[in-house]
Amino acid sequence: MRKVLQPILAVALGLALGLGVTRIAGESPWHVLQILWKSAFGSSYDFGMTLFYTTPLIFTGLAVAVPFQAGLFNIGAEGQLTLGALAAAAVGALWPMLPWPVAPVLATVAAILAGTVWGAIPGWLRARRGSHEVINTIMLNFIAAGLASYVTLYLLKNPDSQNPETRAIGAGYLIHQFGVFGGAPVSLALPLAIVAAVLVWILLWRTVLGYEMRAVGQSEPAARAAGINSGRVRIIAMAVAGGLAGLVGVGEVLGNAGKFRLGFSPEYGFIGIAVALLGRNQPVGVVASALLFGALHKGAADLDLETEHVTRELSLVLQALIILSVSAEGLWSWMKKRGEA
């Protein structure tokens, strides 16, 4: 019970604190909440946009959750998704004539591979060189951003545009968008994300490898004593995470923009940390909290227009406060103690 109750309480606390902040701007928190709700779920288009933001957050949430189960902290989903999207766009720009369905499958494989490599590097560094994955993934995020900027501006630049983006991918690469969302770019990437969540669940709880991952995450020395090759398990966990993050490129490049745009991600990788944490690093929880954070992101988008002083950046404040609330171990053990007393 506590497993479900605690995240819900944390969300409530975070929202209450964050909306309280809007008082400073002279807005009624209740009014702001109504705008958030209406903007996230008010029409089929709004709901579609919420789902559009939810999709990459499922991928990045899983990309944080899998290594977490193996005792690793993946702050690198941002870099992994950047290179995944870049790889998908590069394939599409270099071989634009490839027909459907070969084309999107190839681009998807490229996205997974690029992310996998970028995830495996910090996994390897941790397993074989003992250097901490948190610092390494942060550094790799910046390196990925630099590489993406170089490839986009120098190698694959779109000659017809002033924007920092690559050439358009071929028409055969575009994947199906669902028509019921009033034009919101909800594509096949959404069911793909759900499938990924199911596969992650199977991996973690129904395979030997998943068992080994969780064993390493529980206690690395114990797992090693039991004969588990913890280094190998850690590298695989990070590689899988990278591949999952790379899949963000499918929704963005093949299902939405049709090219790689520098800075397309509003920090999906970092929000993924919050998604995983709130979802208790379980696939079902990740999907649910991805929807919440997707709705917050979409909901806040209309604040600029609908209020005098509150801007869309409020979503960052709300997300931050929800993360802080859910991570405050001391608060929850104190509440538990009081509950028992």
Place this chain on the structure above:
Amino acid sequence: MTAQLVASTLRVSTPLIFASLGGMFCERSGVINIALEGIMLIGAFGAAVGTLVSHSPWLGSACGMGAGVLLAAIYGLFVIRLRANQIVAGMAINMLAMGLTPFFCKILYDVTGSTPSIPIADRFQSAPLYLSWGFVVICFLWMKYTPTGLWVNFAGEHPEALAAAGIRVNRVRWAAVLVSGALAGMGGASLSIFLSSSFSRDMTAGRGFMALAALIFGKWKPLPTALACLLFGFADAVQIRLQGVALWGDQPIPVQFIQILPYLVTIFVLAGFVGHSRAPKALGTAFQEG
């Protein structure tokens, strides 16, 4: 040309030096500080607002440091008192700063992008540069020769031993986190009222993380860390200088490769390919006082 490059290297390393010294206190006491980026950002904002109001860069930087301390206090509350995961809470603090700065900017100036520009007479000309090196020396002496410096060290290496000696570990960590907030806030201040003429959105642009990288490169020691900041500052200065310069034909030099250099170097150093860097032993573990 060379003199200019030296000058701009010194200038752009100033915020890095302040922030990484702040990070040093925090991390040597056993508290990871991923939040440097956010603390710098709020410091930059506080300093810009303070200077616009008071027309004094000194009062302005005091405001920046105050803002940094305030945000660091929230961080401390969560990681020390409430034993939140330090990396998670640190990332959340960064998000909070990214969200709160445009929020307050909009309330105060009715724009989210940046504060009004600060007149040149009200800005720092070179003081933060000298100040930062003064702080390097102070921090060096402090960590090496004072009892409190020793406490910070023990809080990060052997907290149990410190507790056994009758010192409250979490008090030492609180002090270190708050000092770190003040220094990182000053780092932000030197961005907005020394290197630029206003606060602009997300103006730290990863410098907090670069300061963290310098700290690791500098093996968590004041002097090597400051030198690492200089090195990264040099890369930054070169990169700025080369932007748009043509090397062969009309192809501009891809500065991206210079930009990623500091991060690449940090990975190599941390992996032990170049020298070796060891973190404080109790870094990242909460201490529960009995």
